Amino acid sequence: MRKLRFIFVVFILTLMIPQMATTSSIADEPQRVDTSVPTARLPRVYDMDLGYEIYEMVDEDRYIEYIREFTENGERHIYKYADIPGSNNELSRYWLVDKMTEVSNERLEIEILGNYLSIVGRLPGYLPGEHPVFVISAHYDTMPLCPGANDNGAGIAAVLELLGIMSQYEWPLDIYFIAFNVAEAQYDILTPPPGRLRGSEEVSIAFDDRAIEILAHFDVGAILRVADHAPNDERVYLAYYDEGGLVPYTQSQYWAELGKTMSNWYGYDFVQTIPARFFIEYYRADIRKFLERGYYNEILAFETGLADDDAYQTANDVWHRYDYSYRIGREVTALIGASMAYSMSKAYGEATRLTFQGVTYSGRSVRYFVPVTMATRLNITARWFGASATFLVYAPSGAEIGSSIQATTHPWNSTQIFSIPVTQKGLYRIEVWDTGEDSLGIELEIDYEVDANLNGVSDQ
Structure with a gap:
C-alpha cells in the first residue's frame, strides 16, 4: 500500500525549513520557497x-x-x-x-x-x-x-x-x-x-x-x-x-x-x-x-x-x-x-479553524459537517441572535455526543458551546436548531487538529 504524504507534510518539508548553509554536504537539501513572489x-x-x-x-x-x-x-x-x-x-x-x-x-x-x-x-x-x-x-x-x-x-x-x-x-x-x-x-x-x-x-x-x-x-x-x-x-x-x-x-x-x-x-x-x-x-x-x-x-x-x-x-x-x-x-x-x-490552503503551524454563518427559522435547523482524521478535541464557539437555540453534535456513527440548550441569545460575544474529545475518524455533524418563534442568525467557529498523513502527529 502506498504511503501518503499530505499537503501539510509537503509544506513542512519545503516551506518552513530554515535556509540551509551553502557548505552543506547534502546535495538535494530542500530550500525555502518564497511564497510572496508568484x-x-x-x-x-x-x-x-x-x-x-x-x-x-x-x-x-x-x-x-x-x-x-x-x-x-x-x-x-x-x-x-x-x-x-x-x-x-x-x-x-x-x-x-x-x-x-x-x-x-x-x-x-x-x-x-x-x-x-x-x-x-x-x-x-x-x-x-x-x-x-x-x-x-x-x-x-x-x-x-x-x-x-x-x-x-x-x-x-x-x-x-x-x-x-x-x-x-x-x-x-x-x-x-x-x-x-x-x-x-x-x-x-x-x-x-x-x-x-x-x-x-x-x-x-x-x-x-x-x-x-x-x-x-x-x-x-x-x-x-x-x-x-x-x-x-x-x-x-x-x-x-x-x-x-x-x-x-x-x-x-x-x-x-x-x-x-x-x-x-x-x-x-x-x-x-x-x-x-x-x-x-x-x-x-x-x-x-x-x-x-x-x-x-x-x-x-x-x-x-x-x-x-x-x-x-x-x-x-x-x-x-x-x-x-x-x-x-x-x-x-x-x-x-x-x-x-x-x-492546499493551509500554512504550516496553524490550527484548522472553520467559520460558518447561517440563518434558520422556528422549528428548523442548519447543519455543518466536519471531517475528522485523528483523535482530537472539537472546540465549538458561537454567537447567535433573534431566537433561542439548541446545539447538537453527532459522531460518524450517528450517536449524539453533545447537546447544549441555550435559552437566551448571545449576539455580541462568542460563547464556547462545546469542547468535546473525539477519537472516531469520519464525518461529524453539528446541528443548530431554532427553538424560538423568530428567525435565528448564527455564527459558528470550530477548531480541531488534523492528521491526514497518518503519522500519529497533529499536522499543526
Missing part, C-alpha cells in the same frame, strides 16, 4: 483558503456550453487504436487539446499518452521537488451511436471548467487534468481484450512507472440524472474505496467526505457518499485501473439516477434533455475544485 503575475496560494472562491467561480452556463460543443459531432466510439485515425474520436481529441490549451492560457503541459491517445495535462505546482498530486479525470469516448452528453460530456466539462479556474492561480502541488480514451471499447468488463478501460490502463501504468504519487483522484462519470424522488442530500454519489474498512480513512473515504463537506459548506448539500463495495459502477470506471496499480485515493462522482436514466449510453444521450440536471453538474465540478483549494 511567477507570471498570478496569485500564489499559501495561507489563503480559496475553497469558497473556487466554488463560486464555477459557471453553469459555461459548463453547459462545453458539453454542447463537445458532443455536437456525435459518437466518439473506438474499439481498438487502429480505428482512431480519421474518426470523430480523433476530431474530439484535437478539439480537447485546443480547448485545454486555451482555457489554461497555455499553462497546461499536455502529453498524448499511449496507443489509445489519452490526454494527460499537468498544471505545474510551485513547490520544488517531488510531491503528491491531485488528479481530475473523465473519459472522452462513447458507446456506439451515443453522442455522450451525460456519459461522458458531463465529466469532460468538469475537467475543462476546473482547468480554466485553477489555471488562474499558482498552487503548491501539481494538478493533472486527464481525458481518458477507450473507456467504452466494450461495455461488458468480462469481454476479451482489447475490452474496456484501455486508455486509463496506459495512464495508470505511466503514473506508476514515473513514481507519481496521487493525493486524491476525482473521476467524473455520468452525473446529470438525479434519481426520481431522491432526497436533497442523495442527488449525486461520491463513491470511495475502503475494501471493507481495511483501507485507512484518509486514503479515499476522507476525500469523498471532504467533497460532501464542501457541498454542505458552500453549496446545496446534494452529496451522498457510498463505499465502492455497494456501488458496482465504481469498478466499471477508469479508476479501476489505478486501483490495480496500488492507487487507493480514488473517488468516483456518479449519478444516483442510473436506474431511471433511459438515455444512458444510447442515441438519446443529448445535451438538451429535460431530465438532465446541470445544477448537479455544476455542483460536482465546484465541490471538487473547492476540495483541492481547501486542501
Whole structure:
C-alpha cells in the first residue's frame, strides 16, 4: 500500500525549513520557497483558503456550453487504436487539446499518452521537488451511436471548467487534468481484450512507472440524472474505496467526505457518499485501473439516477434533455475544485479553524459537517441572535455526543458551546436548531487538529 504524504507534510518539508548553509554536504537539501513572489503575475496560494472562491467561480452556463460543443459531432466510439485515425474520436481529441490549451492560457503541459491517445495535462505546482498530486479525470469516448452528453460530456466539462479556474492561480502541488480514451471499447468488463478501460490502463501504468504519487483522484462519470424522488442530500454519489474498512480513512473515504463537506459548506448539500463495495459502477470506471496499480485515493462522482436514466449510453444521450440536471453538474465540478483549494490552503503551524454563518427559522435547523482524521478535541464557539437555540453534535456513527440548550441569545460575544474529545475518524455533524418563534442568525467557529498523513502527529 502506498504511503501518503499530505499537503501539510509537503509544506513542512519545503516551506518552513530554515535556509540551509551553502557548505552543506547534502546535495538535494530542500530550500525555502518564497511564497510572496508568484511567477507570471498570478496569485500564489499559501495561507489563503480559496475553497469558497473556487466554488463560486464555477459557471453553469459555461459548463453547459462545453458539453454542447463537445458532443455536437456525435459518437466518439473506438474499439481498438487502429480505428482512431480519421474518426470523430480523433476530431474530439484535437478539439480537447485546443480547448485545454486555451482555457489554461497555455499553462497546461499536455502529453498524448499511449496507443489509445489519452490526454494527460499537468498544471505545474510551485513547490520544488517531488510531491503528491491531485488528479481530475473523465473519459472522452462513447458507446456506439451515443453522442455522450451525460456519459461522458458531463465529466469532460468538469475537467475543462476546473482547468480554466485553477489555471488562474499558482498552487503548491501539481494538478493533472486527464481525458481518458477507450473507456467504452466494450461495455461488458468480462469481454476479451482489447475490452474496456484501455486508455486509463496506459495512464495508470505511466503514473506508476514515473513514481507519481496521487493525493486524491476525482473521476467524473455520468452525473446529470438525479434519481426520481431522491432526497436533497442523495442527488449525486461520491463513491470511495475502503475494501471493507481495511483501507485507512484518509486514503479515499476522507476525500469523498471532504467533497460532501464542501457541498454542505458552500453549496446545496446534494452529496451522498457510498463505499465502492455497494456501488458496482465504481469498478466499471477508469479508476479501476489505478486501483490495480496500488492507487487507493480514488473517488468516483456518479449519478444516483442510473436506474431511471433511459438515455444512458444510447442515441438519446443529448445535451438538451429535460431530465438532465446541470445544477448537479455544476455542483460536482465546484465541490471538487473547492476540495483541492481547501486542501492546499493551509500554512504550516496553524490550527484548522472553520467559520460558518447561517440563518434558520422556528422549528428548523442548519447543519455543518466536519471531517475528522485523528483523535482530537472539537472546540465549538458561537454567537447567535433573534431566537433561542439548541446545539447538537453527532459522531460518524450517528450517536449524539453533545447537546447544549441555550435559552437566551448571545449576539455580541462568542460563547464556547462545546469542547468535546473525539477519537472516531469520519464525518461529524453539528446541528443548530431554532427553538424560538423568530428567525435565528448564527455564527459558528470550530477548531480541531488534523492528521491526514497518518503519522500519529497533529499536522499543526
